[in-house]
Amino acid sequence: MKSFLSLLFSLMLLTSCSLTTPVCATSNPVGSKVGTSSATCYLGYVCFDGDAGIQAAAKAGGITKISTVDYRQKNTLNILVTHECIVTGN
Numbered sequence: 857m858k859s860f861l862s863l864l865f866s867l868m869l870l871t872s873c874s875l876t877t878p879v880c881a882t883s884n885p886v887g888s889k890v891g892t893s894s895a896t897c898y899l900g901y902v903c904f905d906g907d908a909g910i911q912a913a914a915k916a917g918g919i920t921k922i923s924t925v926d927y928r929q930k931n932t933l934n935i936l937v938t939h940e941c942i943v944t945g946n
Contacts (some may be wrong), residue, residue: 885945891917913943
């Protein structure tokens with residue numbers, strides 16, 4: 857029983873959840889450029905340097921006319937949470 861609980865706990869530590877949602881879309885045509893920006897938080901709330909904003913993602917992709925914006929959050933037992941902004945456009 858003890859080894860089963862150890863195995864179960866180990867599997868729980870390896871599980872994660874990822875969610876991608878659309879934020880907005882403009883009337884600009886969908887371009888071939890994609891820019892991303894991300895920030896990582898520890899224990900759900902402690903975030904250090906990181907910019908997961910739309911402007912940072914557009915700058916990283918060299919985008920001047922934004923078409924779509926998506927938001928992705930990856931969560932590993934609320935210990936390690938990554939926020940990512942994905943921008944497409946020209």
